[in-house]
């Protein structure tokens with residue numbers, strides 16, 4: 001069948017099972033949009049290309065499928081970069097299609113020409129410039145294969161206009177094999193057996209779960225392992241939801257800079273750490289020399305470059321997290337339960353003591369203004385922990401991580417690696433596209449929400465009932481917190497009092513807006529906001545100078561915690 | 565740069581942009597490239613990059629893993645600990661007036677170089693050698709006055725065991 005390049009693109013996407021694409025048109029992709037009408041694929045017209053990429057990212061995180069977005073050449077393409085880098089840092093499977101000037105003009109500084117392949121080389125898993133239409137089909141196939149396999153990541157395909165509108169035979173390629181790309185999925189069996197031996201011997205083991213567990217769909221296996229072997233679990237920001245956050249006995253809460261006291265203490269005291277699908281980010285380890293220096297460290301990761309990168313590991317296991325966990329479970333299930341860690345009681349008791357002495361806390365009762373933590377805690381209660389939560393970046397993100405307890409994977413969408421303000425709202429739009437019937441809430445700061453607020457129009461146009469909870473402290477709160485603690489309260493350029501009236505803003509876009517200024521209004525506003533159909537902004541005027549605690553100063557050992 | 569020298573031989577797809585992926589990886593992660601040379605292998609579509617890099621052991625391990633992770637990299641071989649032959653090609657233009665022409669020719673003979681261009685005032689020598697031999701040669705030629713040098717990076721292959 002002879003098709004144009006534009007038709008090949010859509011046909012390839014259909015063959016990959018893609019049903020939703022986020023994008024923004026322009027001269028270089030106008031042929032794509034022209035051809036789109038004949039394909040049964042939903043296209044969400046965003047208001048900024050950064051929004052398209054984050055939406056594709058949110059779609060991918062919530063659904064576990066590959067997110068797809070389209071942008072035109074030049075400025076359209078450069079607008080995607082922050083979103084691509086965000087997805088790259090968090091290993092999110094994504095295919096980004098950009099238009100390019102005709103091949104005959106490439107390199108001539110043509111109108112709306114930019115070397116997007118060059119620009120995105122360091123922040124994509126791989127990228128392509130399609131110079132020949134006969135390669136287009138295969139390249140798109142490869143792009144999806146690379147994006148979703150191994151350690152997932154974004155792949156960009158840049159397609160010149162003449163490739164888009166010339167014709168060639170569409171073959172319907174089924175399978176892709178690439179000589180130079182063969183991720184290792186199955187762990188080495190000897191290493192797995194060794195890990196089981198260590199689990200049996202350990203007196204003070206701990207599991208440290210990361211985004212890799214979520215990405216590999218390994219959380220069930222992880223939960224089984226932890227419960228079977230009675231091992232407490234902590235997680236990185238990206239690992240939240242990999243283990244039930246409501247498990248009173250084994251769940252320690254998040255680890256690291258804003259981790260819980262018991263998680264950070266337990267890591268520093270443990271004799272065995274099973275680090276699964278983590279990359280030992282500096283926000284987690286603090287000072288690496290003193291990170292878990294009592295422990296034998298087992299590190300499971302599908303990406304060999306993660307191992308030994310930041311932390312020296314005793315037992316490296318290269319493999320898919322889920323498959324590795326299942327292999328461990330298989331051996332452990334054959335053991336006598338009595339023999340797996342008979343001495344864990346003391347360890348769990350010690351952990352309980354840490355929890356009792358320094359739980360996460362805030363005091364709403366004796367405060368006349370709204371505590372941001374209280375808003376998140378109420379949101380958790382009202383939604384019964386069942387919503388998909390995206391966040392912006394800053395204090396709002398940390399409070400959401402601390403006070404919304406995630407019990408399922410793919411329920412927590414946050415820019416962990418890059419820390420991208422403006423991520424949460426478009427990501428929520430993407431998640432809502434994937435799950436039209438679920439409640440999707442973006443927990444936002446007043447600063448961050450202004451970075452992609454234009455996507456209100458996208459939400460309204462597509463009738464996406466995304467809810468935005470703005471914790472308005474009238475500051476770039478997290479930066480202000482650092483200024484308070486480490487820069488003698490020199491609040492240079494962090495005051496955000498000059499902001500739009502968010503309630504009116506919502507209304508201007510055709511959405512609904514509600515505001516709470518007193519603690520006794522919080523519950524009612526949350527309930528009303530959630531019940532109101534369509535997109536809603538709920539603005540909470542919170543205590544301006546509230547800080548996120550606990551906190552470990554950057555670069556300090558993680559036991560060096562500033563507590564409330 | 566600290567650490568030992570490593571000799572990496574990297575087989576890659578011969579495609580535009582592959583070299584910049586590799587050099588970009590090095591600049592982006594703060595690794596060091598001491599020398600680099602690239603050409604196609606016998607197999608069409610596959611090129612061999614010979615790279616000399618420096619770093620302590622964990623860094624070099626990380627470099628190898630990061631290289632392997634690039635989609636266009638087919639294989640990363642480390643020749644450092646293996647018996648290998650290593651050569652670099654140099655063209656050296658040296659001053660050669662009547663009083664020292666004989667001396668230059670003697671050096672050419674000792675080092676088994678070739679004269680590839682000559683004029684009343686100069687000779688241009690071609691030499692393929694490892695780094696030690698090259699620097700010895702340059703030392704010998706120094707007194708004559710070296711006008712210009714062009715050097716390729718090193719290339720290497722593992723020695724076959726007999």
Ligand SMILES: Cc1ncc(C[n+]2csc(CCOP(=O)(O)OP(=O)(O)O)c2C)c(N)n1
Nearest residue numbers: 394395396419421445446447448476477478
């Ligand atoms: C795009 C981008 N620019 C700057 C930053 C640096 N930054 C991190 S947190 C923060 C403050 C965020 O303020 P706000 O959105 O109001 O959230 P709050 O911390 O008050 O909850 C800033 C500016 C960032 N993470 N991302």
